Amino acid sequence: MNLFGFLGLPVSMSVHGPQVDKLVYYVHYLMFALFAGWLAYFLYTVFKFRKSANPKACYTGAKSHASSYIELAVASIEIALLVGFAVPLWGGLVDKFPAEKDATVLRITAEQFAWNTRYSGKDGIFGKQDVKFLSTSNPLGLDNSDPAGKDDITAPLNEMIVPLGKPVITYFTSKDVIHSFKVVPFRITQDCIPGLSIPLWFEPTKVGDYLINCAQLCGNSHYFMKGVFKVVTPEDYEKYMAEKSKSGGGAVSFE
Amino acid sequence: MQHSHDTHSHSHDAHHHEEMGFWSKYVFSTDHKVIGIQYGITSLLFLLFGFGLMGLMRWQMAYPGTPIPVFGPILEKLLGSAAAGGVMSADLYNSFGAMHGTIMVFLGVVPLAFAAFGNYVVPLQIGAPDMTFPRLNMASYWLYFLGGIVMLISFFLPGGAAQGGWTSYSPLATIIPTQGQTWWLVGMVLLINSSLLGAVNFLATIIQLRAPGMTWMRLPFFVWAQFVTAFLLLLAFPPLEAAGVMQLMDKVFGCSFFLPTGLMISGKVADVSGGGSPLLWQHLFWFLAHPEVYVLILPGMGIVSEILCNNIRKPIWGYKSLVYSLFAIGFLSFIVWAHHMYMTGMGTAISTFFQTTTLIISIPSVIILTVFFITLWGGSIRFNTQMLFTLAFLVMFGIGGLTGLPLGFNFVDLFLHDSYYVIAHFHYVVAPGTIFALFAGVHYWYPKATGRYMCDFWGRVHFWCSLVFMNIVFFPMFTQGIAGMSRRMYDGGANYSAAANKGLLGALPDSAIYSNVIISIGAWMLMLVQIPFIINFVWSIWKGRKVESDNPWEATTLEWQTPTPPPHGNFAVAPTVHRGPYEYSVPGAASDFIPQNQADTKAKASKS
Amino acid sequence: MSHSSTPTTGHSTSDGHHDVASEVRRYLIIFGALTVGTIVTVLASYVNFGSSTMNIVVALIIASIKAFLVAGYFMHLISEKKMIYAILVATAFFFAGLMYLTLWSSEPASLIHHQSYVP
Amino acid sequence: MEIPYTVNARKDTGLYNAKLGIWLFLASEVMLFGALFSAYILLRVGATPGTWPHGLLNVPLGTLNTIVLIVSSVTVVMAWASLKMKQFGKWRMYQGATLVCALIFLVIKSFEYNDKLTHYEVVTKEGDKFHVYDGHLVQEDKDKIVLHPSAHRLYTARAIAYGFGPEPAGAHAAADHGAKEHSDKHELITIQRSTIEHMENYGPKHHAYLAIYFTLTGLHALHVIGGAIVMAFFFGPGAKMWKTNPEQFTNRIEISGLFWHFVDLVWIFLFPVLYLL
Numbered sequence A: 001m002n003l004f005g006f007l008g009l010p011v012s013m014s015v016h017g018p019q020v021d022k023l024v025y026y027v028h029y030l031m032f033a034l035f036a037g038w039l040a041y042f043l044y045t046v047f048k049f050r051k052s053a054n055p056k057a058c059y060t061g062a063k064s065h066a067s068s069y070i071e072l073a074v075a076s077i078e079i080a081l082l083v084g085f086a087v088p089l090w091g092g093l094v095d096k097f098p099a100e101k102d103a104t105v106l107r108i109t110a111e112q113f114a115w116n117t118r119y120s121g122k123d124g125i126f127g128k129q130d131v132k133f134l135s136t137s138n139p140l141g142l143d144n145s146d147p148a149g150k151d152d153i154t155a156p157l158n159e160m161i162v163p164l165g166k167p168v169i170t171y172f173t174s175k176d177v178i179h180s181f182k183v184v185p186f187r188i189t190q191d192c193i194p195g196l197s198i199p200l201w202f203e204p205t206k207v208g209d210y211l212i213n214c215a216q217l218c219g220n221s222h223y224f225m226k227g228v229f230k231v232v233t234p235e236d237y238e239k240y241m242a243e244k245s246k247s248g249g250g251a252v253s254f255e
Numbered sequence B: 001m002q003h004s005h006d007t008h009s010h011s012h013d014a015h016h017h018e019e020m021g022f023w024s025k026y027v028f029s030t031d032h033k034v035i036g037i038q039y040g041i042t043s044l045l046f047l048l049f050g051f052g053l054m055g056l057m058r059w060q061m062a063y064p065g066t067p068i069p070v071f072g073p074i075l076e077k078l079l080g081s082a083a084a085g086g087v088m089s090a091d092l093y094n095s096f097g098a099m100h101g102t103i104m105v106f107l108g109v110v111p112l113a114f115a116a117f118g119n120y121v122v123p124l125q126i127g128a129p130d131m132t133f134p135r136l137n138m139a140s141y142w143l144y145f146l147g148g149i150v151m152l153i154s155f156f157l158p159g160g161a162a163q164g165g166w167t168s169y170s171p172l173a174t175i176i177p178t179q180g181q182t183w184w185l186v187g188m189v190l191l192i193n194s195s196l197l198g199a200v201n202f203l204a205t206i207i208q209l210r211a212p213g214m215t216w217m218r219l220p221f222f223v224w225a226q227f228v229t230a231f232l233l234l235l236a237f238p239p240l241e242a243a244g245v246m247q248l249m250d251k252v253f254g255c256s257f258f259l260p261t262g263l264m265i266s267g268k269v270a271d272v273s274g275g276g277s278p279l280l281w282q283h284l285f286w287f288l289a290h291p292e293v294y295v296l297i298l299p300g301m302g303i304v305s306e307i308l309c310n311n312i313r314k315p316i317w318g319y320k321s322l323v324y325s326l327f328a329i330g331f332l333s334f335i336v337w338a339h340h341m342y343m344t345g346m347g348t349a350i351s352t353f354f355q356t357t358t359l360i361i362s363i364p365s366v367i368i369l370t371v372f373f374i375t376l377w378g379g380s381i382r383f384n385t386q387m388l389f390t391l392a393f394l395v396m397f398g399i400g401g402l403t404g405l406p407l408g409f410n411f412v413d414l415f416l417h418d419s420y421y422v423i424a425h426f427h428y429v430v431a432p433g434t435i436f437a438l439f440a441g442v443h444y445w446y447p448k449a450t451g452r453y454m455c456d457f458w459g460r461v462h463f464w465c466s467l468v469f470m471n472i473v474f475f476p477m478f479t480q481g482i483a484g485m486s487r488r489m490y491d492g493g494a495n496y497s498a499a500a501n502k503g504l505l506g507a508l509p510d511s512a513i514y515s516n517v518i519i520s521i522g523a524w525m526l527m528l529v530q531i532p533f534i535i536n537f538v539w540s541i542w543k544g545r546k547v548e549s550d551n552p553w554e555a556t557t558l559e560w561q562t563p564t565p566p567p568h569g570n571f572a573v574a575p576t577v578h579r580g581p582y583e584y585s586v587p588g589a590a591s592d593f594i595p596q597n598q599a600d601t602k603a604k605a606s607k608s
Numbered sequence C: 001m002s003h004s005s006t007p008t009t010g011h012s013t014s015d016g017h018h019d020v021a022s023e024v025r026r027y028l029i030i031f032g033a034l035t036v037g038t039i040v041t042v043l044a045s046y047v048n049f050g051s052s053t054m055n056i057v058v059a060l061i062i063a064s065i066k067a068f069l070v071a072g073y074f075m076h077l078i079s080e081k082k083m084i085y086a087i088l089v090a091t092a093f094f095f096a097g098l099m100y101l102t103l104w105s106s107e108p109a110s111l112i113h114h115q116s117y118v119p
Numbered sequence D: 001m002e003i004p005y006t007v008n009a010r011k012d013t014g015l016y017n018a019k020l021g022i023w024l025f026l027a028s029e030v031m032l033f034g035a036l037f038s039a040y041i042l043l044r045v046g047a048t049p050g051t052w053p054h055g056l057l058n059v060p061l062g063t064l065n066t067i068v069l070i071v072s073s074v075t076v077v078m079a080w081a082s083l084k085m086k087q088f089g090k091w092r093m094y095q096g097a098t099l100v101c102a103l104i105f106l107v108i109k110s111f112e113y114n115d116k117l118t119h120y121e122v123v124t125k126e127g128d129k130f131h132v133y134d135g136h137l138v139q140e141d142k143d144k145i146v147l148h149p150s151a152h153r154l155y156t157a158r159a160i161a162y163g164f165g166p167e168p169a170g171a172h173a174a175a176d177h178g179a180k181e182h183s184d185k186h187e188l189i190t191i192q193r194s195t196i197e198h199m200e201n202y203g204p205k206h207h208a209y210l211a212i213y214f215t216l217t218g219l220h221a222l223h224v225i226g227g228a229i230v231m232a233f234f235f236g237p238g239a240k241m242w243k244t245n246p247e248q249f250t251n252r253i254e255i256s257g258l259f260w261h262f263v264d265l266v267w268i269f270l271f272p273v274l275y276l277l
């Protein structure tokens, strides 16, 4: 019997995913144990001490101190989960970023109701962006005079592509309201907040096209805001990129 | 006066103060009992209304894009294009969602649990003639009423009611053009001021007006619960008021308290100065809203403790640990708020802090529940309607509380944040939790307020049906959440479903989508089975079985030692309290309960 | 709390035991102190105490002293009842929590974002 | 049964009801203003370095208003002391003085508001240059406006030409409201409406600083108005109670006084924070 299967979690396809799942299971074990124990006790008590069976109540009631032990046990399990799992795992996710040169680096900018993605191109450096360049025709505020931006690549709207076998570092932000980038099989949810650029990393473990959903209410088409996150083999990725950046000159879009 | 009144005494007691006109007696009354009933009726109506909104939303979730039967055309008449063809538009869905949350929390449960029960019961239980500031009390009700009216009117303003969720996150809430979004803030400011007046009044009443002998450790647990709740409201609401005022400034005067520099709205650079912080709103909102969830639950726990002891005929096992746990919850609830914000880009240090406090606060909740469970041991349990609701509360709150634990870990929240798991978690606490406690309270105190019982048979029917349907509604939501379904989905997630996204990994399985139909049918059935309750409630006012005595449940606390219903001024003489609140089945006593104000344990507790 | 046995004289309010007339003199002295404090605050804002943080600290210290005088003497806090202290201590605690935790969680070191703004 | 402790203190708490009530209320007020102060700090700390405006407000007026409030605080406490000493006539005088102070405070405040609301920043586009003029609006009609300028900056790109953006190199010194700069720029300038790109007064929209300034002082002013209304009531019709129930009347004066002191206390922090730092 698969002890980890009982909740029916969707399969996780990222390196940290199984750890998330493990913590989910451990907490649920604790919860089920508590719930089952208390429920059994509860049903037994309610039955045993019903009025017809026990017409006279006892003033003092229970004498046992089992409850204190139970409370202590709950507290210690919670602490174990916190210290043993949640804190170090979270730290791994937000403190220990892989080196950018060993990773695929993306900048994802959400807007009502789409996902924009940029790559730094061959040089590995993103062109500068600044609020002072913002305008209708330059919604990302790109500094067109920055040479580093010349080979940057803008992906088609709502689409992003990464090679398998490398961690992905994404910087999330938003143009307008708060959105939230969620890919269930990656066990990733990250708010995209205007004015902040929030990095997060994860590593997919399987080639495929993944559905991105927006997990934060962002307006009337919130339910319609989706994207595709493509994980491909490194060869396919190289081919794709080479093809798309051929046109050269300025931030290209491969639409 | 001690506790001997014949049932008819209220008829002359009512005249003992000078004759009052209809308006000052029932409408602009300063009597805490009248105000309590006003609060009660208004908030029950709002609960029904909030539920109604959800009933309509559930149609859209189960059968996206199809016209709502029967109500669709009515909506179209009332709201015009927002419900064109009887189909709920996305804007309408969002405003119903936001208003469901707002109404349930701020206009339904808080006014019912805190203001209605608190007003009616607290002064009676501590042996006080009224609240300390009766006129503020009246003002509090009318501010609440006004706030409710503003919220209701906002449905009919151009653009409709607020659409930014009950959390009203900026920048979304700031840029939504609906006028209702602005009036939502006005309504909130009114409601906040109402709650603040109420909180001041409750605290002052409990501190100042306890009857002689009513020491702190003799207070019924319900009073303690209201005391801590009032503290939460007093100190947590003002920051939300400040935030509300700032968001209002943003909306009305174009400030940017919550708008960062460089916003691009619908492709144009926003004409604002920028420099604000969207996270500031979230901090101020959750600084209130986390304590607020305890405001939703603590009065329920208080009600439960009263009914529990009364129906098992024995004292609480560990009264002191209950009170201390209550204080621990009250205290800690102010420093856990950012567990709603794990996904906003928190570093390790700060999120560890909030995870730790979140887990610590679960301990006193476990203690409270444990105390209730252990109290059951050795009792002589009577199963009347209020007791059934109470027992169900214990289990249902257990489910809701336990499912809060995984959410408390940010690492798990990576997966479950803003999913239906969260919806299921908190509905288990507030709906089969708090709402059941409130139903229990209605059945328990109804005879005191009206002199008549509610029908027990229909109460049981209502209970069992509600229990079944509540679980049919909320349990599948856990699985939906685990399958990855996000909340606030206009189409119930259809757009993210496997059917609509052939070949994409991570799309919602069909079962999650199909659950929507089951849940919706459950919700409508749940609505249907409220009818016995509503009829029972109204019918019993005039036709219910009359109580045989002033103390029909043979209870110990002071509210039962007055005439039924209590006259203006409650007690002719301040009662003197001689003992703790739950002296049931005291060995050697003449009857199985000794009222708090009875001096002699050997005397037979008077039944009237 | 119920056991606190603060003596209260008959039906007078909390200030009953003070001699009101002598307090009046004290009020005038405090008035002087507050006026001086105000002028010092203004003057201090033109002095450079090394860094702008220092200037803020100095200004807040003076303001706190003035606040203490108003709260302590005009509002009689220094001779107030325990209950009031309890309420105010709780308030001060939660206020500090709100202020400190909000600032802490918003400062760059506590956030995982690097740049302040990238569209 | 009547509500006890409306006049006399309860033994174990040592308080009468209203006294406890007002302190509870003030506790919530602390949280209200406290949240706004947090917002102020957050906005200020989060602002791009060098863009938080200084010296925008009129310090002498602010100082004067601080003194006015302090005086009113003294008269309030003296009013209560007079009642304690059963000197009703003196009380009348002090209570009146307090009301006068409240009025002066509000009048001065409204002058300050008006000053900000008529102070404009105007961005014009001439060729490919952007000019930013800053000053009081003297006159305006359909096709032109007349400004009494206190600063003038020049930009070559649109940038964020308005707001207190970072100083562009070589631009004129920041808009300074100080009288020094003012005095050597007497000439008025006339700007054609057709050249105006953007025009905005120093209202709350203009900058996060002004937003929090108007919000904090506005809320404070509402408190002043509220307190003044209550005290005016006691000064007028409410004073009847002195004849029937002097003790309760004295309590009421004490309670309204506590509120007033709190309002004063808030200002003691607002003044340095908004005017000086």
Ligand code: HEA
Pocket (backbone or CB within 6 Å): A034, A035, A038, A039, A042, B167, B293, B294, B296, B297, B339, B340, B358, B359, B361, B362, B363, B365, B366, B369, B370, B394, B395, B396, B397, B398, B399, B400, B401, B402, B404, B405, B407, B408, B409, B413, B416, B417, B418, B422, B425, B426, B429, B430
């Ligand atoms: C009354 C309301 C209420 C209560 C009491 C709680 C209680 C708790 N809540 Fe919940 N919560 C909400 C209402 C409530 N919550 C709401 C409304 C939201 C969503 C808001 C929104 O986003 O719109 C939310 C969201 C929410 C989140 C954010 C999730 C997210 O958005 O990603 C988190 C995270 O930590 C959380 C945690 C907790 C915890 C740890 C408790 C703990 O206090 C629980 C402690 C209780 C127990 C541990 C149970 C103990 C009982 C037993 C052990 C006995 C069991 C016996 C039997 C069952 C027989 N809650």
Ligand code: HEA
Pocket (backbone or CB within 6 Å): B041, B044, B045, B047, B048, B051, B054, B058, B097, B098, B100, B101, B102, B104, B105, B109, B164, B165, B166, B167, B296, B423, B427, B430, B431, B432, B435, B473, B487, B488, B489, B490, B523, B530, B533, B534, B537, B538
């Ligand atoms: C106290 C709070 C409370 C309560 C009680 C409820 C009760 C219910 N809620 Fe809700 N809910 C929220 C607070 C609450 N909710 C909040 C805060 C949100 C989030 C909003 C947001 O996203 O912004 C939410 C969201 C929410 C959603 C998610 C919507 C979405 O994400 O798109 C759903 C979905 O099914 C739902 C369903 C229900 C149902 C079926 C009930 C039922 O349990 C209702 C049961 C009601 C009753 C049983 C009524 C009893 C009253 C009477 C019978 C009246 C009698 C009258 C007289 C006698 C006069 N709620």
Ligand code: CUA
Pocket (backbone or CB within 6 Å): A110, A111, A112, A113, A178, A179, A180, A214, A215, A216, A217, A218, A219, A222, A223, A225
């Ligand atoms: Cu974007 Cu929801």
Ligand SMILES: [Cu+2]
Pocket (backbone or CB within 6 Å): B289, B290, B293, B336, B337, B339, B340
């Ligand atoms: Cu919470």
